[in-house]
Amino acid sequence: MTTQTTADLLRLHKLRPTRQRVALAALLFDGAPRHVTAETLHGQVKDMGITLSLATIYNTLHQFTKVGLLKEIKGIGDATWFDTNIDQHHHFFDITNDHLIDIPASSITISNLPDSPEGKVIEGIDVIVRLSDKHYSE
Amino acid sequence: MTTQTTADLLRLHKLRPTRQRVALAALLFDGAPRHVTAETLHGQVKDMGITLSLATIYNTLHQFTKVGLLKEIKGIGDATWFDTNIDQHHHFFDITNDHLIDIPASSITISNLPDSPEGKVIEGIDVIVRLSDKHYSE
DNA sequence: CAATTAATTTAAAACCATTCTAAACTACTT
DNA sequence: AAGTAGTTTAGAATGGTTTTAAATTAATTG
Numbered sequence: 001m002t003t004q005t006t007a008d009l010l011r012l013h014k015l016r017p018t019r020q021r022v023a024l025a026a027l028l029f030d031g032a033p034r035h036v037t038a039e040t041l042h043g044q045v046k047d048m049g050i051t052l053s054l055a056t057i058y059n060t061l062h063q064f065t066k067v068g069l070l071k072e073i074k075g076i077g078d079a080t081w082f083d084t085n086i087d088q089h090h091h092f093f094d095i096t097n098d099h100l101i102d103i104p105a106s107s108i109t110i111s112n113l114p115d116s117p118e119g120k121v122i123e124g125i126d127v128i129v130r131l132s133d134k135h136y137s138e
Numbered sequence: 139m140t141t142q143t144t145a146d147l148l149r150l151h152k153l154r155p156t157r158q159r160v161a162l163a164a165l166l167f168d169g170a171p172r173h174v175t176a177e178t179l180h181g182q183v184k185d186m187g188i189t190l191s192l193a194t195i196y197n198t199l200h201q202f203t204k205v206g207l208l209k210e211i212k213g214i215g216d217a218t219w220f221d222t223n224i225d226q227h228h229h230f231f232d233i234t235n236d237h238l239i240d241i242p243a244s245s246i247t248i249s250n251l252p253d254s255p256e257g258k259v260i261e262g263i264d265v266i267v268r269l270s271d272k273h274y275s276e
Numbered sequence: 277c278a279a280t281t282a283a284t285t286t287a288a289a290a291c292c293a294t295t296c297t298a299a300a301c302t303a304c305t306t
Numbered sequence: 307a308a309g310t311a312g313t314t315t316a317g318a319a320t321g322g323t324t325t326t327a328a329a330t331t332a333a334t335t336g
Contacts, residue, residue: 016332018284053286058323075213079322095261109249114241116269123233123268130261131254154303156313191315217293
């Protein structure tokens, strides 16, 4: 994705294409699915020779989430993850290396869910499948 | 549960029945299913006129978890929850009031899960069903 | 295109849940 | 009763995240 279209993408969402936001958007929205935390993204950006404050990373991740460019995933590991896959979906979480893999919502069938309590509706369902290394000994 | 049997329960798990642990065990293991965080438990204990340091609450919750008296639930809301239901199970989480309700594992059927990545095995599956208030308008 | 305005970025402080530390205390053993 | 090992505690430290207020920069206006 060129810098030009990245700027356009931001403008499309009413976000000023600042140097910082363009850098982050270019990195995040290059087409490959990505899972980042504020810290991992900060590191990746630093590796590219760009210095951004962590506060800006947080601000930007939240802004991108608000306009629908990212999906926020809490409750996996210790930090908050942001996912470029914004469709409803679930996750494998590899506890050996804190790695996330998407599972399309259509790839899991959940049935026989008990009734919701009176007056409550289901807002969403999150499935986390924890993975660890297979051990061949025994 | 009487103080005597609470002390016995603790001794059974090789935990000294200190004043603090007896108070917490009596509160937690009275038969009703309970979901607590360190903060909610600290508040409940304080309401009973007993003063315990937060550090002790954390220590004790972790010790109870280690011996199998509690189950630790991370990733729901901002704090770590501890559940007196130690069976494998899932949760409704009411986002309007941070209230948890257990869903027995047997009450949910999950099928068609994609294959785990090569060399990985499933450690566990966590399902969180987020609830909010039903709105009748529209 | 210079000046103004409003949004953005930033360093640093603050926050909150949790853990650590090291000293004081207490249950159990002798 | 004395010793010792386990436990509790206040307070400091930690880690992820948010807030604050000042400095900077993008967009707008004249």
